Amino acid sequence: MKSTLFSTLATAFVFGGGLIGAAAQAETQSVFYQHLNSTAVIANPLLANDTLFIDTFTPERGALRQITTFTVGAGVTSFTGHAAWLVSTPADAGPRLVGVNIDLFDTSNTLIQSDSFAGVLAGFAHSTISGLLGPGTYTLVATGTGQRDSSLDISLTLAVPEPATYTMLLAGLGIVGYALRRRIGRGSAGAAPQS
Template sequence: MRSPTFVRWTGAAALAASLAGPALAETRSVTYTDLSASATVEEALGAGDNLFVDTFTTRHGALYQSTSFTLSERGDMNGLAGWIIDTADGQGPLLVGVNIDILDQWRSVVASDSFTGVLGGFGHSSFLGSLGPGSYTLVATGDAVRDASLDISLSFTQPIPEPETYAMMLGGLALLGAVARRRR
């Protein structure tokens, strides 16, 4: 026979968990108006959070921007970047030779973008990876032949559990079921 106290506590805990819902995602934005610039995102990012870097400048020359951030927990990262590539004889922004890397606290590259192509006057690249808790720096380089427009977005999610994790969870649930059945 189950204890009424245990049932009430379990019901209250389940109700509290269902009312709490998922944590709200935060988006941290950094805006650059110069080709050579750096910034630090003060608050740590976690699962569900996003980092958005927006650049627009009318200056020409070498692009070197570094954005430092901290992750509070291990997570998977999905990054996308887009920049304007107007024709060589055009008047609009023209940013070429773009490279985006994520460096760890020892300045080692832990993720790098892979160029995927040009579509409709925009260069696009993406990158994926898993990052542990710690400090990182997002570095964007390139050459602004004319005005430069570059957007980078990083999204962080909980890592997908390995199959062994599911097997362990199912084993634990079976054990709890056996204990509950035995108590009856």
């Protein structure tokens, strides 16, 4: 009976893993900036589970203003994002970027979302940005001041409502669990008590 239990569970997890793997075919589209003032347009639309990654490293000093325009494809309903930048202390020699702000605008230049500062850890400042986002064209604007070399990473991941495959997986695992519970219950009902 134990071998049947493990075989059934193994089949469910292998099948479920295949569904999850098929649903998670995401791509990362990267932009690499080498100047404080730069613009880029992402040619391919970002789809569900895709990530936009912006990587900046420059020895320039002064005002940061980077503008990244991208298009969101059908089916996307929201996004989550993170940013990290080096804020070495004024006495250090490492990169120092201060006053960072990240804003997301739609095509009519309406502010959709701004980042929220999350704190500093190990010389890196962190912020998060998230919200609702549907198909269309958007502009991500990063501003700040490079006091020495500047290092900034931003990532946005597009999300969709829970796919039907996950619901099917959970329902399938529930049925397997119910069947196993009934089978175990029948096996123990006819067993003699042990002393």
